[in-house]
Amino acid sequence: MLRYIGKRFLLILPTIFVPLIMVFLLLRLSPGDPAGMILGDQATAEQIAALRAELGLNEPLGVQFVIWLKNIVTLDLGNSLFFRDPVVEIIPRYAGVTVGLATIALVLAILIAVIAGSFSALKRNSIVDRSIVTTTVLGISVPEFWFALILVFVFAVTLRWLPVAGYTPPSAGIIAWGTSIALPALALGIRQSALMTRMMRSSMLDVLGEPYITTARAQGLPEHVVIGRYAMKTAAIPVVTVVGLSAGYMLGGTVAIEIIFALPGLGRLLVEAVARRDFPVVEGGVLAISLILAALNLIIDIIYAIIDPRIRYK
Amino acid sequence: MTSSISSNILVVEDLSLSLKSGKTVLPIITNVSFSVSKGESVALVGESGCGKSITASAILGLPPENAVVTGSIWLNGIEISKLDKQGRRKLCGQKIGFIFQEPMTALHPTLTIGRQLTDTLRLHLGLSKRAAMDRAAELLDRVGIPRPREILKGYVHELSGGMRQRVMIALAISCGPELVIADEPTTALDVTIQAQVLDLLDEMRAELGLAMVFITHDLEVVGDHCDRAVVMYAGDVIEYGSSQDVVSSPSHPYTVGLIDATPANNEDRDRLVPIPGTVPPVGHWPSGCRFAPRCSLSDDHCRSRPEFMKANVTDIRCWHPDGRVSQ
Numbered sequence: 068m069l070r071y072i073g074k075r076f077l078l079i080l081p082t083i084f085v086p087l088i089m090v091f092l093l094l095r096l097s098p099g100d101p102a103g104m105i106l107g108d109q110a111t112a113e114q115i116a117a118l119r120a121e122l123g124l125n126e127p128l129g130v131q132f133v134i135w136l137k138n139i140v141t142l143d144l145g146n147s148l149f150f151r152d153p154v155v156e157i158i159p160r161y162a163g164v165t166v167g168l169a170t171i172a173l174v175l176a177i178l179i180a181v182i183a184g185s186f187s188a189l190k191r192n193s194i195v196d197r198s199i200v201t202t203t204v205l206g207i208s209v210p211e212f213w214f215a216l217i218l219v220f221v222f223a224v225t226l227r228w229l230p231v232a233g234y235t236p237p238s239a240g241i242i243a244w245g246t247s248i249a250l251p252a253l254a255l256g257i258r259q260s261a262l263m264t265r266m267m268r269s270s271m272l273d274v275l276g277e278p279y280i281t282t283a284r285a286q287g288l289p290e291h292v293v294i295g296r297y298a299m300k301t302a303a304i305p306v307v308t309v310v311g312l313s314a315g316y317m318l319g320g321t322v323a324i325e326i327i328f329a330l331p332g333l334g335r336l337l338v339e340a341v342a343r344r345d346f347p348v349v350e351g352g353v354l355a356i357s358l359i360l361a362a363l364n365l366i367i368d369i370i371y372a373i374i375d376p377r378i379r380y381k
Numbered sequence: 382m383t384s385s386i387s388s389n390i391l392v393v394e395d396l397s398l399s400l401k402s403g404k405t406v407l408p409i410i411t412n413v414s415f416s417v418s419k420g421e422s423v424a425l426v427g428e429s430g431c432g433k434s435i436t437a438s439a440i441l442g443l444p445p446e447n448a449v450v451t452g453s454i455w456l457n458g459i460e461i462s463k464l465d466k467q468g469r470r471k472l473c474g475q476k477i478g479f480i481f482q483e484p485m486t487a488l489h490p491t492l493t494i495g496r497q498l499t500d501t502l503r504l505h506l507g508l509s510k511r512a513a514m515d516r517a518a519e520l521l522d523r524v525g526i527p528r529p530r531e532i533l534k535g536y537v538h539e540l541s542g543g544m545r546q547r548v549m550i551a552l553a554i555s556c557g558p559e560l561v562i563a564d565e566p567t568t569a570l571d572v573t574i575q576a577q578v579l580d581l582l583d584e585m586r587a588e589l590g591l592a593m594v595f596i597t598h599d600l601e602v603v604g605d606h607c608d609r610a611v612v613m614y615a616g617d618v619i620e621y622g623s624s625q626d627v628v629s630s631p632s633h634p635y636t637v638g639l640i641d642a643t644p645a646n647n648e649d650r651d652r653l654v655p656i657p658g659t660v661p662p663v664g665h666w667p668s669g670c671r672f673a674p675r676c677s678l679s680d681d682h683c684r685s686r687p688e689f690m691k692a693n694v695t696d697i698r699c700w701h702p703d704g705r706v707s708q
Binding site for chain 1: 441443470471472473474475479481483486487488489490491492493500501504505536538552
């Protein structure tokens with residue numbers, strides 16, 4: 068098991084490395100002089116020359132890359148051109164919001180999917196099953212931002228149960244944080260939940276037809292053990308794949324949600340940083356996202372190995 | 382066929398099963414009766430689709446969801462066909478062991494073998510986790526699996542086909558059942574392994590005094606490993622008797638045809654003799670004798686359903702027990 072994790076860990080290094088190279092090149096190879104773009108139209112030639120020297124843009128590309136890589140490894144990402152704070156301090160503040168939001172959304176999505184999907188499979192072709200399937204089609208078809216607006220209209224504007232927008236950090240109280248993140252998480256999770264529900268349903272249906280389920284019944288095991296342990300153990304495997312994909316998608320999908328609910332998250336930070344030509348923050352943001360995605364992949368791989376012992380031998 | 386209920390472990394009387402879909406009701410097996418006594422092995426023989434496996438599922442109490450089952454099933458003097466679902470489920474694994482055809486798919490792929498064995502042992506025998514593990518190791522040792530403690534921690538994909546079927550047998554006998562139903566237990570195995578598994582089953586049956594229902598399409602296995610044989614065709618029992626008699630001197634034209642189509646019985650011939658035609662699909666059975674359209678002896682009598690008659694040494698459901706076309 069440890070060897071497997073070690074191997075997987077080595078395999079994620081390129082996953083981080085490739086986006087890093089892309090970010091490096093993006094800044095250096097974009098048309099025009101980065102220093103000029105950063106300083107804007109009114110910059111004097113001296114100012115540009117000074118910034119070029121500061122950014123090390125006068126060195127050959129190879130040398131620049133090595134210096135840049137060294138800075139990244141030592142977590143020296145420079146200062147934000149807009150906030151003037153070090154990037155390594157800004158990014159975690161925003162990433163925390165996004166990761167919290169995506170985690171809650173994912174947990175909600177998985178909970179709904181496992182329960183609704185299994186129930187749907189067990190009651191195949193019943194009215195409940197058909198309503199669940201129809202709802203998932205709707206859930207997949209509806210864009211997140213639209214669903215977010217509907218949620219705001221119903222729960223915040225009409226019923227006034229939850230705030231319309233804004234963010235309360237967990238340090239101000241878990242409940243306050245929860246109410247501020249409930250609608251965004253629901254809006255972000257609903258589509259992924261619909262996808263997972265469909266996967267859970269079809270996977271459960273497949274597994275219920277497997278001979279080992281008949282064996283479990285023929286051994287007299289009660290139905291809750293047959294479904295909860297024998298069927299769920301294998302039916303969950305394809306769902307984990309979808310969860311991995313969904314989690315990656317959510318990190319990107321938070322942008323629209325963060326803007327609608329005015330959350331200070333990584334997605335919104337990145338979009339705004341690009342608009343402000345705050346290149347150090349863009350670099351840091353992409354680095355953070357690729358690190359989170361890599362960690363996510365590692366976690367999914369480990370979960371795979373835990374729930375499916377056959378994987379370690381392939 | 383209706384031998385006294387007390388001396389038998391299993392008595393199946395007039396068992397019929399139909400599948401309901403919408404308003405149509407399809408009969409799958411009709412009026413199946415047989416009995417198995419302690420230590421005895423009774424073969425259910427027939428081609429695929431003749432109703433052998435569905436008979437087994439009805440005995441086990443796990444027929445398809447849309448099945449309508451009539452007739453009675455007695456296990457050790459108790460009419461289990463009258464029990465509710467919960468009552469039937471309790472017998473499964475405890476009083477009735479079941480061995481499936483393909484152990485690779487019949488054992489759970491991602492639960493350890495130990496887990497699967499102890500789940501059953503703890504449920505029916507109320508053992509502690511540790512005691513169940515010990516008992517599971519004993520069982521594996523008993524069915525001839527080396528290093529049982531290691532195997533218990535492993536998974537089914539790590540074992541060979543023969544070993545898997547041994548695990549399946551261990552699971553079936555784990556709680557000391559009275560009856561074991563083996564549904565083509567050797568069909569998925571190599572020929573050399575088949576013999577080992579059949580011998581193991583014989584050994585277990587003798588040692589534990591198991592009554593065994595042995596579902597197979599292999600007449601050679603029937604002759605060598607079973608005491609009595611019940612031959613099925615299109616959902617009907619068409620011949621029964623001691624397995625020696627059924628294999629060596631069958632009387633029903635279908636059984637005769639089956640034996641003639643077996644290579645081992647045709648050493649002196651160049652070509653095997655097939656039975657003309659095919660088994661009529663479910664829902665398209667002739668109203669009289671179901672074998673009549675393929676039978677060389679069929680005449681007007683065969684348009685009505687035959688009763689059982691005493692033939693040479695076996696009993697057959699046929700209008701021509703003497704093997705001649707009546708005048």
